[in-house]
Amino acid sequence: MLTLMNTLISRLALFLLIVCAQLTRAGENIWTTDGPYGASILAIAIQPIDQSTIIIGSVEHGIYKSTDAGENWRHIESDIMPVSLREIVHHSLSPNTIYACAEGGVFKSTDGGETWYDVSPPGRSGREFRAIVLDPLHPHVILTGGVDDRWKSTDSGQSWAEFSIDPEWPGGPDHEIDGLAVDPVNTNNVYLITSDAEFGKGVYKSTDQGDNWFCIHSNSDSSGGGTDVVVDWANPEIVYYARFDDLRVSGGHCLSKSTDGGGSWFDISPSNLSVWGVFAICVSPWDHNTVFAGTANDGVLKSTDGGDSWSQANTGLNSLVCESFAADFQNHIIYLGLYMDGIYKSIDRANTWRKISQNILGAGLNCLAFVRGSPPRVLATGHMGCYSWSPGGEGWQHIDLGAPLTIRPGAIEVDRDAPSQIYISSYSTSYPLSAPCGLHISTDGGANWAFFNGGLPLDQSFSCMAISYVSNRGRRIFMTAALDWLPSAGIYFSDDTGRGWNRCTNGLPALSYFVLAVAPANPNVVAAAAYNGRIYSSIDMGGSWFSSSNLIWRAIDLEFSPLNDSVLYVSSLSTGIFESTDLGGTWTNITNDLPVDPYVVIYGPAINPHNPQNMYVSSNHHGVYETRDGGQHWTSYNPGIDTARCIGRIFLAPHDTSYLYLATANRSVWSIHRTLTDAVEDDTNLPQSVTLSAYPNPFNARTRIWYTLPQDGNIKIAIYNELGQRLAILFNGPQVGGEHSLTWDATRFPSGTYFTQLQGATGRQTLKMTLVK
Known part of the structure; x- marks a missing residue:
């Protein structure tokens, strides 16, 4: 497994970590974060009068507000509002009145988004509402819906009445409302899309403000689930209907157009998509024949002829999974929300894009590593790409690995003996792969990159990585193939720094492996956690493998003791933390008073290299926990952190364990500096003698x-x-x-x-x- 303790073993590393702790503003005994910036942005709402004021909703971290056209963002703290937003709309006549639907209800603000209160329709709490619209001429009329919810209010959300979409199709097998759109001219006309396209029930229309509905799916392609519906602002007879076909049964059909108000449809899907899906549609504010399609894996596509032909418009983007659009009609600006990568802005009709996610803290990270040099740098990898931080720089900067944007960085490690050499595994966001995956290597501290995949299967993505340092100069690199349904799944190794690869066999089945680790105390000992729940180990550097004697249900993470190659720790889904002192032969549950509940995901442990009794774990429900006695007792270690959302891998700074880092799956990078009174006592200072x-x-x-x-x-x-x-x-x-x-x-x-x-x-x-x- 990747750990910081294996990346740098030097005084310069200690200096780097102190600098980086200052850069990331590691708080004294409190967790803090300042990037990388990003989040999954499903909702973008521009204020109708002052269009430099924008409210956005993220999946990971609630609502953000900008008053300078997106150049800077401020998080709106709320005890009422859930963290996972779906859609936001402004009141057309009173722009400080805003409605938002979320995974948890419907909410309203009357002060420009500063404070919120719950106006959810009656029913159980915690429901997911996916769509909401206001009648622009009669904004007290509201329609909203989601999973098994269909509601209308005529008094600004004070009361609600449930409506039926299709009496002959009561609820449908899955009837989820995925989008709503109002005709801007005749506001009695409302369009609704569902998840039931495969049954010919994907699109509905109302001509009486949502009281009654009739199906207008007609000759639209019957596959996938609805993702967006948009009415042309200049010609409301033109309607666009987008879908996502995760089962790939539509032949690539994922975008339809109607020129008669939904009476009939024809396909305008872009060709050669790597993933058959369009998540968002935007009709440009300068020419209604110019249309933008935000795709599921191919970025932004632009049409200047109403969808007859399409061309890519991805210059400046760092990732390609689009989720939302918004248009500033006063200044002809287009805003784009991406998956995990925050929000982008174009002021030149989508010829170029610029990331404007300053202070948005919802990025998902996989790993961290540190690079010695002048200046030193911190590296982070995640779905949004690879990012670097350097002293005196301008925050986290994107690093171009030279790979297509459908190829994303996975694990990262800095060579223990040659710290200017960096390794990054890569995976694909689409299948079949649009480009090969493998190992990316930099020999100059990350300035330039080379790609190697000789001997690797061309149909695979690669996630986990571990390195066995055989000698001062020799090393064996392991990578796991992530796509478990393919015969090429398993673990691969390279003895020539990634140039050529071979597959590990001899007792190792062709499975997907969640995590991989080499014992720090013995480079010959390797272990991997498989999808089937077993731990597979090798004592001859991957030459032969044996499985654990009993199952650890869905192992999530594993780590070796830094001092003993037979001691192995495993965290698991819903069941806690386990220790083996015989390399998986037997297991002892050391969860004890660590909180565990159904569906809790635990990462770790991260082990203090100077005091292996001191370990840390993180979970999606309870945050960070610490033990100082090898797991006999666990205590919460969450000052300043959102325990319900921050889950990820913990790294202890090498040779200064008073610094901890948490690379989260959905809330960027957090760090904490434990003062001497709080830190576990161990000799972490630079030695005074040999x-x-x-x-x-x-x-x-x-x-x-x-x-x-x-x-x-x-x-x-x-x-x-x-x-x-x-x-x-x-x-x-x-x-x-x-x-x-x-x-x-x-x-x-x-x-x-x-x-x-x-x-x-x-x-x-x-x-x-x-x-x-």
């Missing part, structure tokens, strides 16, 4: 040699026998000050006494070791 130790000692076959250097310099570490004969050189070259470790494999040597000698500019240290077989 030290040399080994664990275990006495040992059987392998031992981990630990050494500290007070300054940078050239060193040599060698092994001698009792006769003074040199048996091996473990390291010979320059190394920065700090704490380091390496493994001596004495399998081929007989039992006896041996000596490790460390020689450097500051002197010589010798350690006696006993090999017992």
